[in-house]
Amino acid sequence: MQALFFDNELLTREIPVPEPAEGEVLIKILYSAICSTDLEIIKGYMGFRGVLGHEFTGKVLAPGQALDQKTVVGEINCSCGHCYLCLSGRQSHCTNRTVIGIAGRQGVFADFISLPAGNLHIVPDSVAADIAVFTEPLAAAIEIFEQLHMKPSKTVFIFGAGKLGLLVSMVARLQGFDYTTIDTVKEKTDFALGLGINSKSLKDVQPEDKAEVCIDCTGSADGIAVALAHLWPKGTLVLKTTVADTAKQDLNNIVINEFTVLGSRCGLFQPALNLLERKLIDPSPMISGRYEFKDILKAFESAKNPKNHKIIIRHSN
Ligand SMILES: [Zn+2]
Numbered sequence: 001m002q003a004l005f006f007d008n009e010l011l012t013r014e015i016p017v018p019e020p021a022e023g024e025v026l027i028k029i030l031y032s033a034i035c036s037t038d039l040e041i042i043k044g045y046m047g048f049r050g051v052l053g054h055e056f057t058g059k060v061l062a063p064g065q066a067l068d069q070k071t072v073v074g075e076i077n078c079s080c081g082h083c084y085l086c087l088s089g090r091q092s093h094c095t096n097r098t099v100i101g102i103a104g105r106q107g108v109f110a111d112f113i114s115l116p117a118g119n120l121h122i123v124p125d126s127v128a129a130d131i132a133v134f135t136e137p138l139a140a141a142i143e144i145f146e147q148l149h150m151k152p153s154k155t156v157f158i159f160g161a162g163k164l165g166l167l168v169s170m171v172a173r174l175q176g177f178d179y180t181t182i183d184t185v186k187e188k189t190d191f192a193l194g195l196g197i198n199s200k201s202l203k204d205v206q207p208e209d210k211a212e213v214c215i216d217c218t219g220s221a222d223g224i225a226v227a228l229a230h231l232w233p234k235g236t237l238v239l240k241t242t243v244a245d246t247a248k249q250d251l252n253n254i255v256i257n258e259f260t261v262l263g264s265r266c267g268l269f270q271p272a273l274n275l276l277e278r279k280l281i282d283p284s285p286m287i288s289g290r291y292e293f294k295d296i297l298k299a300f301e302s303a304k305n306p307k308n309h310k311i312i313i314r315h316s317n
């Protein structure tokens with residue numbers, strides 16, 4: 001089968017169709033999407049070598065099994081189920097985990113993937129297969145609110161109006177927070193405003209403008225310092241950015257202002273699918289380009305353009 005391989009450079013390569021291990025099923029990829037994490041991996045993040053990609057919708061090919069022919073999305077962390085972290089309910093932090101297209105496991109930029117059946121969620125009929133690729137990043141946005149129980153009266157600043165920042169903003173808006181989404185790029189704040197998201201350019205944010213919760217979705221090593229500068233003392237900084245370039249941050253500020261710092265990564269898929277099914281979140285305007293899988297290298301070039309949001313790839317049927 002064809003796959004997009006990263007080995008210091010991106011290249012399409014013929015590799016064998018994966019053989020499902022015990023408890024796994026074979027999935028034919030229908031749609032995939034390029035995430036900022038994929039672009040960071042190409043710059044050296046995680047030191048990954050192999051087939052890239054983790055955002056997908058696929059069809060299960062497992063004759064005789066309950067999931068056969070079902071359209072599914074899949075959680076990206078594949079855990080062992082028996083280590084201390086798994087047994088204490090922290091499966092996404094499993095010591096022995098592999099992560100689709102990020103660590104130790106083949107990714108979804110290929111014709112097929114094999115995944116543990118337990119990682120899969122059936123896509124509701126009313127959610128189109130190309131929209132379901134947003135389940136993973138939307139789950140990551142929802143994770144913040146799973147981790148941090150904020151009063152709806154709190155003010156929230158979301159830094160970064162990129163793909164994840166917009167999804168976080170949509171979830172914050174849904175919950176009634178007094179939120180503002182801030183970016184340095186005018187096209188991005190204009191785009192956010194067009195989606196009805198309360199958005200502002202960073203240059204229009206005054207030094208005295210502060211929030212109780214600042215969420216860094218900038219995808220930039222410099223984002224933390226900006227977010228901290230606009231956080232009230234005793235406020236919470238939520239970090240969503242993972243970059244190849246690591247940030248250097250003066251921690252004195254955190255001590256003096258008694259900030260809480262919360263790292264936030266992957267989230268639960270079911271609430272994300274619920275929001276998509278109930279049409280409470282519509283990510284479709286965020287699709288900036290569509291490519292066929294054979295043109296995936298062009299799709300990557302398009303994804304690198306900071307003005308673009310989600311790039312969707314259609315795999316052949
Ligand atoms: Zn992603």
Ligand SMILES: [Zn+2]
Pocket residue numbers: 079080081082083084085086087094095096097
């Ligand atoms: Zn484990």
